[in-house]
Amino acid sequence: MKLGLALLLMLLLTACPDDQLTGLEPPVAKVPAFGDTFIEGSIGDASTLLPILASDSASSEINGLIYSGLVRYDGQLKVVGELAESWEISADNLTITFHLRQGVKWHDGAPMTSADVLFTYQLYIDPETPTAYAESYLQVKKAEAPDDYTFRVTYAEPYAPALMSWGMSVLPKHLLEGKKITASSLARHPIGTGPYRFVEWQGGEKIVLEANRDYFEGSSYIKRFVFRIIPDTSTQFLELQTGGLDFMALSPLQYDRQTDTLAFKRLFNKYRYLAFGYTYLGYNLKRPMFQDRRVRQALAYAIDKQEIIDGVLLGYGQAATGPYKPDAWVYNADVPRYAYNPEKARQLLAESGWVDTDGDKILEKNGAPFQFTIVTNQGNDLRSKAGEIIQRRFREVGIDVQLRVIEWATFLKEFINPGNFDATILGWSGGPEPDQYEIWHSSKTGPRELNFIGYKNPEVDLLLEQGRRSFDRPARKKIYDRFQQILAEDQPYTFLFVGEALPAVASRFYGIEPTAAGIRYNFTQWYVPKSLQKFSR
Amino acid sequence: MYRYLLHRLLMMVPLLIGITLISFTVIHLAPGEPTDMQTQMNPQAGSDLQAKLHKQYGLDKPLPEQYLLWLGRLVRLDFGESFAQDNRPVLDKIAERLPVTILLNLLSLAVILAIALPLGVISAVRRNSFFDRATTVLVFVGFAMPSFWLALLLMDWLGVRLGVLPVSGLKSLGYEYMNLSSQLFDRISHLILPVFIAALGGLAGFSRYMRSTMLDVIRQDYIMTARAKGLSERVVIYKHALRNALLPVITILGLSVPGLIGGSVIFETIFAIPGMGKLFYDGVMMRDYPLIMGVLVIGAVLTLVGNLLADLSYALADPRIRNSE
Numbered sequence: 028m029k030l031g032l033a034l035l036l037m038l039l040l041t042a043c044p045d046d047q048l049t050g051l052e053p054p055v056a057k058v059p060a061f062g063d064t065f066i067e068g069s070i071g072d073a074s075t076l077l078p079i080l081a082s083d084s085a086s087s088e089i090n091g092l093i094y095s096g097l098v099r100y101d102g103q104l105k106v107v108g109e110l111a112e113s114w115e116i117s118a119d120n121l122t123i124t125f126h127l128r129q130g131v132k133w134h135d136g137a138p139m140t141s142a143d144v145l146f147t148y149q150l151y152i153d154p155e156t157p158t159a160y161a162e163s164y165l166q167v168k169k170a171e172a173p174d175d176y177t178f179r180v181t182y183a184e185p186y187a188p189a190l191m192s193w194g195m196s197v198l199p200k201h202l203l204e205g206k207k208i209t210a211s212s213l214a215r216h217p218i219g220t221g222p223y224r225f226v227e228w229q230g231g232e233k234i235v236l237e238a239n240r241d242y243f244e245g246s247s248y249i250k251r252f253v254f255r256i257i258p259d260t261s262t263q264f265l266e267l268q269t270g271g272l273d274f275m276a277l278s279p280l281q282y283d284r285q286t287d288t289l290a291f292k293r294l295f296n297k298y299r300y301l302a303f304g305y306t307y308l309g310y311n312l313k314r315p316m317f318q319d320r321r322v323r324q325a326l327a328y329a330i331d332k333q334e335i336i337d338g339v340l341l342g343y344g345q346a347a348t349g350p351y352k353p354d355a356w357v358y359n360a361d362v363p364r365y366a367y368n369p370e371k372a373r374q375l376l377a378e379s380g381w382v383d384t385d386g387d388k389i390l391e392k393n394g395a396p397f398q399f400t401i402v403t404n405q406g407n408d409l410r411s412k413a414g415e416i417i418q419r420r421f422r423e424v425g426i427d428v429q430l431r432v433i434e435w436a437t438f439l440k441e442f443i444n445p446g447n448f449d450a451t452i453l454g455w456s457g458g459p460e461p462d463q464y465e466i467w468h469s470s471k472t473g474p475r476e477l478n479f480i481g482y483k484n485p486e487v488d489l490l491l492e493q494g495r496r497s498f499d500r501p502a503r504k505k506i507y508d509r510f511q512q513i514l515a516e517d518q519p520y521t522f523l524f525v526g527e528a529l530p531a532v533a534s535r536f537y538g539i540e541p542t543a544a545g546i547r548y549n550f551t552q553w554y555v556p557k558s559l560q561k562f563s564r
Numbered sequence: 565m566y567r568y569l570l571h572r573l574l575m576m577v578p579l580l581i582g583i584t585l586i587s588f589t590v591i592h593l594a595p596g597e598p599t600d601m602q603t604q605m606n607p608q609a610g611s612d613l614q615a616k617l618h619k620q621y622g623l624d625k626p627l628p629e630q631y632l633l634w635l636g637r638l639v640r641l642d643f644g645e646s647f648a649q650d651n652r653p654v655l656d657k658i659a660e661r662l663p664v665t666i667l668l669n670l671l672s673l674a675v676i677l678a679i680a681l682p683l684g685v686i687s688a689v690r691r692n693s694f695f696d697r698a699t700t701v702l703v704f705v706g707f708a709m710p711s712f713w714l715a716l717l718l719m720d721w722l723g724v725r726l727g728v729l730p731v732s733g734l735k736s737l738g739y740e741y742m743n744l745s746s747q748l749f750d751r752i753s754h755l756i757l758p759v760f761i762a763a764l765g766g767l768a769g770f771s772r773y774m775r776s777t778m779l780d781v782i783r784q785d786y787i788m789t790a791r792a793k794g795l796s797e798r799v800v801i802y803k804h805a806l807r808n809a810l811l812p813v814i815t816i817l818g819l820s821v822p823g824l825i826g827g828s829v830i831f832e833t834i835f836a837i838p839g840m841g842k843l844f845y846d847g848v849m850m851r852d853y854p855l856i857m858g859v860l861v862i863g864a865v866l867t868l869v870g871n872l873l874a875d876l877s878y879a880l881a882d883p884r885i886r887n888s889e
Binding site: 255265268 | 832
């Protein structure tokens with residue numbers, strides 16, 4: 028070790044004068060090479076490495092590297108084959124037949140076949156399995172594996188999200204069959220078919236993976252993947268600067284103000300792209316004051332979305348107009364936008380009967396003042412800060428708003444589940460699939476369901492039903508365009524903003540190609556040129 | 565003496581049951597459910613997941629029955645399995661976090677004692693001197709300083725700018741490949757900042773306490789007698805006074821035994837140390853009842869044992885107490 032270091036120093040010393048003479052950095056051969064370690068910082072530890080039981084983002088990220096699905100999204104968010112080489116969808120859109128790759132092996136060497144896929148499906152719909160992802164698989168009428176490399180599913184009705192739902196991680200039948208899934212040792216020592224195999228997991232400290240040299244799409248270049256758990260983002264940032272991390276998600280403040288130094292720019296590349304998901308102000312439509320659409324439109328006019336984006340995200344985001352992010356194929360830009368206009372807001376409020384009759388600068392209707400409380404959960408600064416800005420803007424048009432920030436479990440139990448709230452600031456994270464049935468359909472307004480604001484619109488119901496039955500992208504686009512139009516007019520939520528993901532990656536990593544899908548979709552193609560590799564083991 | 569000990573030990577059983585009953589009631593009074601984390605706000609979760617999880621965790625039974633079942637398992641030293649998605653035995657989860665926490669707490673306690681006791685003694689002996697006043701100000705500044713803020717400043721200064729100490733964590737990435745002496749060095753360098761920060765806040769309490777007991781003792785008649793005998797000031801202070809002044813400190817030490825397994829969330833979060841504080845905090849946030857109860861029971865047992873040890877060692881150290889029985 029010490030000898031190696033001394034040799035390295037000597038090399039550096041002898042190499043130095045040449046570089047200084049030319050004043051240029053030594054040219055780097057940008058040739059993909061195997062080796063080096065990628066260290067990522069995460070604020071949370073993974074909970075379980077059995078993807079069927081996991082529902083947190085840290086677990087999903089690790090599981091994504093260890094396991095594979097039949098299909099996945101590529102950089103353009105198109106569905107491409109992973110374990111499936113190809114697939115056919117029947118003319119009536121009811122049956123999907125997957126043809127699996129041959130010769131794929133589990134990390135323990137056993138062959139992967141359609142029996143594993145069928146087993147995984149059965150595990151998802153097993154009433155004994157406490158999984159958070161059963162819904163899409165319960166739509167399946169029949170699943171079968173006619174031979175080792177064919178898997179066929181049949182649905183009772185056409186179901187558009189079906190294809191991508193087979194991107195779920197396929198689990199090894201030979202290791203899980205006949206055992207209780209919640210007691211499986213695979214949760215701590217996973218075995219998959221993905222580009223990385225599991226090495227070790229030190230709880231609360233780090234998870235280490237190593238490249239699967241036999242990966243069916245060809246081995247990835249980066250040899251080791253280390254997932255370091257550092258709960259505090261300030262600490263993460265300090266670690267990033269000392270080289271203890273190669274990747275972290277920066278906060279807007281760090282991205283904007285703290286990474287502008289020459290040293291940082293030399294060592295790291297920063298990226299920015301719109302994240303999936305948006306933050307909204309949702310109104311409880313069972314409350315009489317929010318039942319008039321003009322009132323909700325007035326509230327939208329009273330909010331300056333750009334001011335929130337500038338104040339809360341330092342400009343790293345875009346105004347949301349509906350449930351989809353502005354660069355998605357399904358996004359409809361041509362909807363009412365409600366640019367900040369307090370005059371218009373006052374006028375609409377007056378039309379619906381809210382006027383200041385007693386001169387206290389608060390509007391009244393039938394003698395009752397316009398007062399309500401916005402609730403949001405603790406632990407998300409963006410939401411509480413947005414709430415404070417909104418509070419002030421509402422006050423300016425004569426609405427008295429209180430803001431309450433409540434710890435998450437209490438927030439759900441006491442406010443959202445019993446419908447005991449006026450308005451709430453929350454966010455939805457989504458994906459490329461545009462189906463929004465669970466959130467907006469009128470059948471989903473029951474207790475503990477996701478349409479907790481109680482939005483009911485027969486036309487939206489119809490559109491949502493058509494949308495998930497249609498496989499044709501132009502036809503779906505038309506359906507969801509209309510859906511966004513109605514939501515924008517109805518304003519059951521004031522859609523606030525779509526934030527940006529702001530990752531920083533050590534500059535020795537090459538092969539990163541940002542697209543609408545972000546940067547991580549082609550992680551297996553990232554590499555460090557031999558001369559820049561930092562870790563030899 | 566043995567009868568006294570047996571009596572004390574027997575008394576601990578009802579006390580412990582009382583503590584668990586109260587803890588159990590209080591955590592179940594807190595709104596929210598362990599299953600909410602997985603089942604709520606997730607478009608893909610089936611509607612019966614809540615019921616499934618309830619059944620799996622035994623939350624569908626009435627509360628008194630849940631308590632008795634839990635107590636029954638506890639008697640067999642089975643703390644149950646965590647409600648978190650990993651479903652691991654609570655004891656495993658605690659055992660994984662405990663060594664680090666105890667190590668850090670022991671080290672910082674040692675540092676506190678090594679610094680605070682001399683400080684307290686000297687402050688008492690030179691009461692109202694410049695030294696006394698200066699240390700008073702300094703230890704209180706340390707006490708009042710937000711530790712997370714100081715920690716971040718030191719991490720930035722020593723870790724990033726000077727590069728002499730690691731920023732966070734417990735060991736470096738290549739730890740497995742190091743030889744024994746580098747491993748030891750690596751370990752120590754990772755511990756310096758956390759121990760320093762943890763000790764800084766505790767200095768005030770101990771040094772003030774030491775100062776006041778020392779002052780009490782110095783005013784005693786026997787000290788005057790010792791001086792009158794013509795003993796040197798050194799012998800008077802360090803032999804006669806200090807020994808007696810240390811007695812109450814033993815009590816404080818006994819009381820800090822349960823503190824050895826308790827961690828601080830903020831502190832562990834800043835230094836990325838996987839300790840008990842973060843484990844417990846996350847458990848509470850998730851309403852992971854078995855984990856919360858497990859940590860509380862261990863804490864309660866240690867508190868009771870600590871109290872007992874304090875009383876016993878007090879009796880051992882002080883003949884007046886020992887003989888009065």
